[in-house]
Amino acid sequence: MASISHDFPFGIMDVVQLLHLKVRRRQVNSAYVDCPFCNDYRGKMNVNYAKDAWRCNYCGESGGMLALYARMNNTTTSDAYREICDALQTGEYYDPGVSSETIRSGSTCGSSRSSGAKNETAGELSIVPQSEKATPQQVHQTLSLLFDMLSLRQVHRTHLKSRKRGLSEEQIQMYGFKSTPPYFLCRSLTERLIKQGCTVQGVPGFYMDKNGNWTVNFSDYTSGILIPAVGIDGLIHGAQILLDKPMKNKDDPPDKPGAKYIWFSSSNKHMGTGSGSPLLFLGDLSANTVYITEGLLKAYISHALMHRTIAATAGANNTAAFDELFKCLAQNGTKLIIEAQDMDKYANDNTAKGASKIYLLARKHGMECRRLTWNPNFKGLDDWQLSLKYGEEEKPKQRTSFKEAFLWGECSFESVYRYLEEYNSPDSDIADLHAFLGLTEEETEVFCTQGDTELQKRLMCQQRKQYFRIYQLNFDGKQKTIPFAYKGFQDMVKAGYSQPPAGSYRKVYEGSIVCPCIAINDTVLRKIRSRFGTELPEGYPGKPVAPSDVLELYDEQGRSYFYVDTEGFKRVRFSPFLAKSL
Ligand SMILES: [Zn+2]
Structure with a gap:
């Protein structure tokens, strides 16, 4: 059942209002607001008014309503209590000698309000009664029978x-x-489960409708x-x-993608869970090695492809459940x-935080x-594994001619x-010899009449050497995340840079490739990238x-630098002496 705190003359939504936190959407017993600690604007912070x-x-921070105020204003919970009361002009008196624990027990606030009064302060908020969660065995029995009935x-x-x-x-x-299943089957599915002896009260997803039916x-x-799960x-x-359709909220920022996954739940329903x-x-x-990733479907796909033992939570920061799991595994x-969290762990502080929590646990x-790091062109463990599975087939079937392969130093x-x-x-069934070899008619002629040495001489005149260097973001030092790591040029600009910050890079490679004289920078860069x-x-x-890598092309004439974008390359300024050497 809903637990309502009667001990405070205000509720958590008063604190939210006082702190000017943006409310993104409301549910029955809670609201989602913008988190003031991770400065995220997607309304990831759940504020529960049944529990205050x-x-x-997103960042995993949590606490009670006094802690919310205290943390934001860098003060103690006792001061928070006094300041909130002052601000709300509830007329409560706070004795500094009393700890916040005694405040909680209600001894200083004799005039605690009833839940009705609380509803008044919080406007349209009302508490929807919830069912206590059924036992794990009951939840399993009901859900597995339910799934059996579905197709x-x-x-x-x-x-x-x-x-x-x-x-x-x-x-x-x-x-x-x-x-x-479609909505109209909900009642009959539930009835069948009850007839089969299943408990539905307290099982996530089940609730009581207006007529008192489960x-x-x-x-x-x-x-x-x-x-x-x-x-x-x-x-x-x-x-x-x-x-099927990502869920958007009406006051979401337009660039915010809707939620792709939700939990099957009835927490906002009467007697739901x-x-x-x-x-x-x-x-x-009893596996010797266990992989940890984020996202359930991702874990299923990775498991299918890798045949390794894998555990996953829904989100990168949802690591609390791992404590019990790790104890058991150990x-x-x-x-x-x-x-094996998403490669985002190099760009996003919150993902990085989740990853280091796993390490500590x-x-x-x-x-x-150990941290698993893979080809950063693939975000998740599943994307990477799928690329390994399909990579071979995805290579273009079109074959390169002899001349092209030779000029690129590939044969x-x-x-x-x-x-x-x-x-x-x-x-x-090849009709045309010179097209098949990639030679001009004249070159084919030379080959047929003057022999291979003469052709080789001619082709080598069309070849040049291109020197290049590869710079990549450096995570060896103190920097654990870089906001545009493995992301496009626009993400770098959004992170506040107009040019790639050479001090965050290190040189990882220096070499040359053979290429046709006529090849332009873009073609050469593509070749290096592949x-x-x-x-x-x-x-x-x-x-x-x-x-986010930087490629340098250089010769006696000079150097030019290119930011590797998601598609193609962007010419940039770069100071190689600031980058670390190998
Ligand atoms: Zn946060």
Whole structure:
């Protein structure tokens, strides 16, 4: 049931108002406001007026209403109490000798208000009674029977099997993904569950409708794919919905993408229950090594592709649940935790904070922790694994001619005979020799009449050497995150730079490539990017070339610098002497 604090002459929404926090959206027992601590404008801080408590889902900060005021004004909770009372002119007197604990018990505020009075202060707020959560076994039984009754729509199946998700029919079956049912089935599904002996009260998603009947919270608005959260105990503790249509709030900033995932929950319904943020565990309970990532579907996909033991929470900062999990893993013999959060951990302080919490929790339970870093062109562990799965097939089938390959230094001159062999093979359907070799008619003529030495001489005249250097952001020093790491030029500008800050870079490579004389900078840069993209040359100490890197092209005439953008390159100014050397 809702717990209402009667001990204060004000509620947390009064504090929110006093602090001018922007309310983004209201729910039944809580509101989402902009977090003053991470300066995020997406309304990630949940302010619960049933509990007078707050928590930011983005930076993970949390506390009671006095702490909210105290932290923002850099004061104690006792002073916070007095100042709030003053500001609200409630006429309460505060005795400095009394601790905030006694304030909480109500001894100084004899005139505590009833919940009705509280509703008055907070305007339209009212408390919706909630059910106490059922036991994990009850939740599991009800949800697994519910999922058994549901099917997976064809459009969802196609999505899960697409290249974006890469799951097979068997994996979809095994993981138990289902489509949310239409609204009109909610009542009858619930009735069937009750008839089968399931508890529905206290199970996330279930609530009591206006007529006093139990039902379940599915609607067109929240339709999508159900992704079960199966814990280390093998029980379903809840589910996320991958929404068909991202959910936008009407006062969201226009550039804010809507929420793609929500928890299957009934926390804003009469006698409903919140889902909490249960974690997902996939694999072997006594695995030596366990991977940690964020996002349930991401974990399923990574598990399907890597066949490793993986645990995930819904968000990077949702790490509290890992404490219990790590304790359990350590007891079962796990030695190594591999933190595989999104590559955002190099750009975003909050993701970085979540990642270091994982590290500390692993250490706390006596396990080693390593950070997994991959090709930064891919954001999540699943994106990276999918690129490994599909990478080969994605390479263009179009074949390069002999001349092009030779001028780019990708084959020896002698390879011309390999091309000729293919041209002459009985099942070849190549009509035009010079087009196949990439030679001009004149060059073909030279080759046929004067032989290969003469052709080689002519081609080598069309070749030049291009010297270049690769600079990448440096995370060796104190800097743990750089706001535009692996992001495009505009993100760098947004982070307050007009040119890449050379002091944050280090030189990771210096070399040259052979290229056609006529090749322009952009073509050369593309070639460098693709050569240092996936399969890296042996001994190359850097990461694959990715956005936020700086490439230098140089010769006796001078140097030019290019920022690697998400698409293409941007000419920039750069001071190489500020960058660290290898
Ligand atoms: Zn925050």
